[in-house]
Structure formats: structure tokens, C-alpha cells
Amino acid sequence: MVRKLIFALAWVGIFIISLGGIYLGIIPEYFYNVDFYGYAFRGALIGLSTIYLLLAIEKLLSNFEKPKDYEIQTENGKLTVSSSSVNNLVKEIVGSSPDIKNIRPSNKIKRKKLFITVKVDAYTDSEISKNILDLQSQIKDYVFEYLGVEVENVEVKVSKLVKRKAASGFRSERGDE
Incomplete structure (x- = not known):
């Protein structure tokens, strides 16, 4: 039970980090100290964060499914x-x-x-x-x-x-x- 709780918290963390990555990739002006190397880096950040977001959503939803x-x-x-x-x-x-x-x-x-x-x-x-x-x-x-x-x-x-x-x-x- 503790392992499942830790696993779920880890995926919640990945979910939050991926949302932050998408936000940072779309609106970098609000972060003055971050120097982006251009649109390629921002696109990669948004793409990778979106993939992690979808994986986190799928994993969190599948944890609540009961096997039939x-x-x-x-x-x-x-x-x-x-x-x-x-x-x-x-x-x-x-x-x-x-x-x-x-x-x-x-x-x-x-x-x-x-x-x-x-x-x-x-x-x-x-x-x-x-x-x-x-x-x-x-x-x-x-x-x-x-x-x-x-x-x-x-x-x-x-x-x-x-x-x-x-x-x-x-x-x-x-x-x-």
C-alpha cells in the first residue's frame, strides 16, 4: 500500500512538472533569469512536457481502474x-x-x-x-x-x-x- 502511495505521488509530481514545462515553453517572458536558445528548445520542452503530461494522466487514471x-x-x-x-x-x-x-x-x-x-x-x-x-x-x-x-x-x-x-x-x- 505504501509503495502504491509513493508511486502515485511520483506521478503527481511528474504531472505538475510537465504542466510547469508546458507553461515555461509557451510563456518564457515571465521567467527573466532563464535564457532560452530559441524556438527549437522551447518546442522540444513543450513536446517532452506534453508527453509526460499524457503519461501521468494515463497512469493516474489506470491506478483507479479495477480489473474485471x-x-x-x-x-x-x-x-x-x-x-x-x-x-x-x-x-x-x-x-x-x-x-x-x-x-x-x-x-x-x-x-x-x-x-x-x-x-x-x-x-x-x-x-x-x-x-x-x-x-x-x-x-x-x-x-x-x-x-x-x-x-x-x-x-x-x-x-x-x-x-x-x-x-x-x-x-x-x-x-x-
């Missing part, structure tokens, strides 16, 4: 697994549980490790804690088995507890259902 795909280097090349593939597999796994509904999976990559979060609604007539523990281990195992991606952490959040609807056993007075 999980990449694994194998002996045969690079394997890329999309975030939506992981989410679809998690929906399939959790959807097979009869005690869970409204599955909303998401995942993120931090420090080249995959973290999965699943928000669900659970039925109140089941053992919720046991079912959640089973789901966590199933998700971790299935994602590794089917996609070859090691999952660092699986977090299941129960956002709502729901009662099951009772089977309709209503009979009319005539005896038909």
Missing part, C-alpha cells in the same frame, strides 16, 4: 476468466439450494486474489447458519473445480428472511379444490 477479469498464468499460456462467468457459476450453485432465493452474486479481485460476495434471501424454516456454511464451501470448491480459480474468501449475506408460502389446501364447500 481474473487472469491465471498456466504452463500453456494465460487463462482469463471473466467476472460474469464467476457470477453465473455462483448463481447456478446457489440456485440449486431449495432454502435460498433472490441470488445476487458479485466478485472482486484484490492483490490477485478472488473474493466472492453473494446476497441472498433465505427461508426461515431451515437451518440458516448450516446452509450458509455449506454454500460457502460449495462455492469455493465449484469455482476452483470448474474454472480453476482459487477463491480467497466467500461472503454470503442474508439480506432478508422469508417465510415459505403454505401449500394451498383450500377446499370449497362443495369439496373441490
